[in-house]
Amino acid sequence: MTTTVDQPIGQIIRSARQRLGLSQYVLADQLAAISGKSTMGRDRIARWERGSQVPRSEWRQWLAAVLDVPAERLDAGAEAARRQNRLGHAMVTATAPNGSHTARRSQGTPALLPVFRSRVQAGILAATLLNPNRAFSLSELAEQAGGSLASVSKESKLLEEAGILYTRYDGAIRLIRAATDEPMLTPLTELIRVTYGVPQVIGEEFGRVPGIGRIALVGTWAERFAGLIGPEPDSIQVRIAPQRNEKVSDQDLAAAARRAQTRLHRPVTYNVVHPPPRAGDAANGRTPNRTAPARVPAQRRRRPVVQIVSHSALNALPPAADAWTTGADKIRKFLDDGQLELFSGDSADARPYFEVADAHLTSAEEVAGHSPGSAFVLLCQAVRSIALGLLAAQGLRPVAGSRASVLGQAVVAQFGPQFRQVELLRERLLELDDPTWRDNRIGDLDVHGAIPAARSLLKTSQDLAIELNLFT
Structure with a gap:
């Protein structure tokens, strides 16, 4: 199947608001006036834009009117946000030996790098240290780390006490980010990048290549990331599925692999697999591999900005x-x-x-x-x-x-x-x-x-x- 990558609704709202020159407070006031609901406030706009909450269909109708954005685009963005939340940053599931259960990376001792307390802790560190300019809410970290709000809150407080994370409050929302002024974060960030940060790096580098419909991490690394015990992965294996009727440049893929290899300090290999015919999917009788690939959402390409330069x-x-x-x-x-x-x-x-x-x-x-x-x-x-x-x-x-x-x-x-x-x-x-x-x-x-x-x-x-x- 072809994987279509839509822009999450939070990004659509933020871009449209900024295009119109509106602050979050002004947008909230306009939505309150047009909907007749005085409970609308700036905090709800902030949650929508951060992606910690998806606006309901009735609010999407009002947003379409105020922001001059087609309602269909907002609906597609809402579904993209829900899909992104379900997948997390790079959700990895692995079929257990009996083929009937899944081992989630959010549970138990990390197999990829067992020096961490848990996979939740490793996921929190990957999200915060590899995005040093971004603050995360607890719900966002829970999605990124694949853990419950309670476990993420506990682990983040321990990391804050250790001086690794910094917490501030935006109203009632607790926002967490890396304490970037701490010298010890340099080696820790590098350690996280080459282990639990692999999905982000691969997603960034290969996601820039036009024509890609799906990116999957496979092989030994994906097994360790999923929690299956085994040998240390000696390379990162990437499977690329182009969008239907799209051709992916070999030169662009090779450049993406080189940049990812530079950042991860280990070989990055890839192969391109074209999607099978739709009608034959059910009749092929294919059985799932022992380890399902890590799904990495393709990144939205930035459109070039036209500026007038003297x-x-x-x-x-x-x-x-x-x-x-x-x-x-x-x-x-x-x-x-x-x-x-x-x-x-x-x-x-x-x-x-x-x-x-x-x-x-x-x-x-x-x-x-x-x-x-x-x-x-x-x-x-x-x-x-x-x-x-x-x-x-x-x-x-x-x-x-x-x-x-x-x-x-x-x-x-x-x-x-x-x-x-x-x-x-x-x-x-x-x-x-x-x-x-x-x-x-x-x-x-x-x-x-x-x-x-x-x-x-x-x-x-x-x-x-x-x-x-x-x-x-």
């Missing part, structure tokens, strides 16, 4: 090819040293970082007159977001616990000395945090001179990001 702005920038040539060796060294890591999928996008930077700069301009110190902190955060955006456009990001100076060094190596202010501002911010430093005050002139420079750096980075592709 010729003068382009002429002022170093060509993208030059940036790759001059900075590639430095970036590879950071990758080899575990200071940077590769990633892809929807998160490999500079735009959210640039939007955050623009918001910080706007806030800095508003408070600069009466609170230059606060404005300077916002300015520093904005410049850091700009640098993170440039790396994200290339599928690069600092590893949790990496040296703080890596970010500035990486963008300077690729894009020139104009980005040295990334590291200079970081060092200046450290000085301000030290009460013994002789000059730990920020004046009006410091801020008013720095904000225009940061605005210019943001514009330069937005133009430059158009030229960038994923680092290989």
